[in-house]
Structures are given as C-alpha cells and as structure tokens.
Amino acid sequence: MGLQINQEAPDFEADTTQGRIRFHEWIGDSWAVLFSHPKDFTPVCTTELGYMAKIQPEFERRGVKIIGLSVDATEDHERWADDIEETQGARPTYPIIGDADFTVSKLYGMLPASTSGDAKERTPADNQTVRNVFVIGPDKKIKLILVYPMTTGRNFDEVLRVIDSLQLTANHKVATPVNWKQGDDVIIAGSVSDEEAEQLFGTWRAPKPYLRIVPQPS
Structure with missing residues (x-):
C-alpha cells in the first residue's frame, strides 16, 4: 500500500x-x-x-x-x-x-x-x-x-492555497470550504459542539445545523 x-x-x-x-x-x-x-x-x-x-x-x-x-x-x-x-x-x-x-x-x-x-x-x-x-x-x-x-504541469499556486488551509486548520477548530482562499469565511469543525463553538466564535450562520459558517479566524 x-x-x-x-x-x-x-x-x-x-x-x-x-x-x-x-x-x-x-x-x-x-x-x-x-x-x-x-x-x-x-x-x-x-x-x-x-x-x-x-x-x-x-x-x-x-x-x-x-x-x-x-x-x-x-x-x-x-x-x-x-x-x-x-x-x-x-x-x-x-x-x-x-x-x-x-x-x-x-x-x-x-x-x-x-x-x-x-x-x-x-x-x-x-x-x-x-x-x-x-x-x-x-x-x-x-x-x-x-x-x-x-x-x-502542476499548479503550485494551488499548493500554496492548500498550505494556507492546512496551517489555518491546524491552529483553529475550523475547516475550509470549496475553493476557499485566504480571508474567505470558514466552517466550524464538526467535532466542535455548539456550546464550544459559542465560546470560540460567538455567533455563526447555519443554513443547516451541520453547516456552521464563520469569518476566518485571524
């Protein structure tokens, strides 16, 4: 393998x-x-x-x-x-x-x-x-x-974009959505309860209970 x-x-x-x-x-x-x-x-x-x-x-x-x-x-x-x-x-x-x-x-x-x-x-x-x-x-x-x-030919701008996501999500309890780039809104990680999310992020936008959207943490 x-x-x-x-x-x-x-x-x-x-x-x-x-x-x-x-x-x-x-x-x-x-x-x-x-x-x-x-x-x-x-x-x-x-x-x-x-x-x-x-x-x-x-x-x-x-x-x-x-x-x-x-x-x-x-x-x-x-x-x-x-x-x-x-x-x-x-x-x-x-x-x-x-x-x-x-x-x-x-x-x-x-x-x-x-x-x-x-x-x-x-x-x-x-x-x-x-x-x-x-x-x-x-x-x-x-x-x-x-x-x-x-x-x-490889797209190394995409590699930079992924690294931005990897470094952000390594330090904050978030995930990045499709086509995300630096500064865009992010998604609260599914492993975070609503109670913890409220402490971390305050409020969020949720078109579905499992899809909780917040501004990118700084």
Whole structure:
C-alpha cells in the first residue's frame, strides 16, 4: 500500500545539489514540500522548477521549505539548472535530490520496489509515476499528496492555497470550504459542539445545523 495522509513521511539520507541531507533533520520545525520529477531535462518539469524558484519567497513566508527530486544524479541537476535559468528566468536555489539509485522514489511508492539498473538508460516514460507533490508538516506527517501525469504541469499556486488551509486548520477548530482562499469565511469543525463553538466564535450562520459558517479566524 502506498503512503497515506497522516502517515509519517519516511526519513532518508540523500545527496542533493546543496550537499547530503537527512530528510527529517533538514525539515526541522518547518513545513516542507517535496516534489518529484521522472528525469532531468524534461520540458514540463523545466517550467515547474523555474516557477517554484520564482515563488519560493511565498513558501518561505509561510515557514515552508522546498525540496525537489529527480531520477538522475546531482551533477545532471546542476547542468539542468542552467537551462532552467536560461528558459524560465529563475534558477532553483532550493535543494534537488539526486535519486539515480531510485532509493527515495521507491521509499515513497513512486516506483516499484523491483526497479533497478542504470538511471541513464531509463526514459522519462519509464519513470512517469515520479510526478508527486508531498506536503509534510513539522510533525513529519504527510498532509497532502498530489500525483500528476507527465503531460500536465502542476499548479503550485494551488499548493500554496492548500498550505494556507492546512496551517489555518491546524491552529483553529475550523475547516475550509470549496475553493476557499485566504480571508474567505470558514466552517466550524464538526467535532466542535455548539456550546464550544459559542465560546470560540460567538455567533455563526447555519443554513443547516451541520453547516456552521464563520469569518476566518485571524
């Protein structure tokens, strides 16, 4: 069975473009986003890595660290970064994991455990399942898993939106409704009784008894 939400993110040691790391130690007390790629020098991934470089300050403002992964060696990542900077106008300054031995991809269920051989002999299509986004909390538990096909570029603005929701709901007894964005009304969590809700929120709007709507807590 693959990884699931609220499961602890597997720890690992790996080489990155910024040196060797132990993943949990690298996360520290921060939130983290791990996003993976099937191979270096692939077109869609080139645009994604460049966009993440551009919006990295938005993640940092939320206390979130970014780390990439690609099924190639770190030396290839450095050469790829030149292309990313040239074509996308931004160079990744976050670490990118070298996973030429498939260790992390297999640990996170993105490649079968039986995967072996020389990464350079594999095509992007061979690794097409290595297209995941994992959002991990300071408790080292997985909060979100997204999996994209190779032909569809990822929406990292949506990842930021989800992180806003995750951080809000981790600190307040609320949930966020469909298409919620920062500043919109929220829903009082179902685990909160009316008595507790009155103490926490005062009054609320309730089109149904189970649908209690309040302004976003600050």
